[in-house]
Amino acid sequence: MLLLRHLVLASLLTLLTACASAPPAQQGPPRIPEQVSRADWEQDMQRFAALDAASPPPRHGVLFVGSSSIRLWETLAEDFPGVPVINRGFGGSELRDSTFYADRIVIPYAPRQIVLYAGENDLQMGRTPQQVVADFRTFVERVRRDLPRVRIAYISNKPSPLRAGLLEAQRRANALIKTEAGRLHVDYIDVFTPMLDANGQPRGELFVEDRLHMNRAGYALWRQKVAPYLVRH
Incomplete structure (x- = not known):
């Protein structure tokens, strides 16, 4: 009986030690600290x-920055005549990448x-x-x-046929950002809603063959939604 008690105690100690040393669960990819170089771009x-x-x-001027939907907006100057636009989109980037590179592609342009x-x-x-x-x-x-x-405007997450599985996450992210934008005095531009069809699915006619990036019709819609928010003088 004494031997059995020792075996039980030893097992409990082993289990407690393993739990204490286990790393905490993470939600999504780990945040990359500012001091680590983002050499990707x-x-x-x-x-x-x-x-x-x-x-x-x-x-x-008016600086457009962000991921490939900005990078591929090649008609910015044509779409907003008289506005001194600067395009500094870089494809595949995340929001925190624009923060990381702000010293190089945001702040210097004032x-x-x-x-x-x-x-x-x-x-x-x-x-x-979140x-x-x-x-x-x-x-x-x-x-x-x-x-x-500086005045800031945020264009909402857009729905795309290729990433239709993200629609609910995009709705949630957009709602959270819209609320936070109001608190921070940032303009929130909704392109999500007008890019959905009557069934609540992404409008395929707004996209090129990859079903992710927009065609001329998609950018025409963005031009219409963004124009009222631009600071022209």
């Missing part, structure tokens, strides 16, 4: 630097307005709506640390 950053050197962009589209890739990579809204808040706080008067 270094070529994009060097390309932007070369563009700036060859043709310095206007100061106090824009009068920032139009941000990011968050869709974040959800695709496993980040939660993490996305936290990253949105961090971006706004980082930018306003150096540019306290």
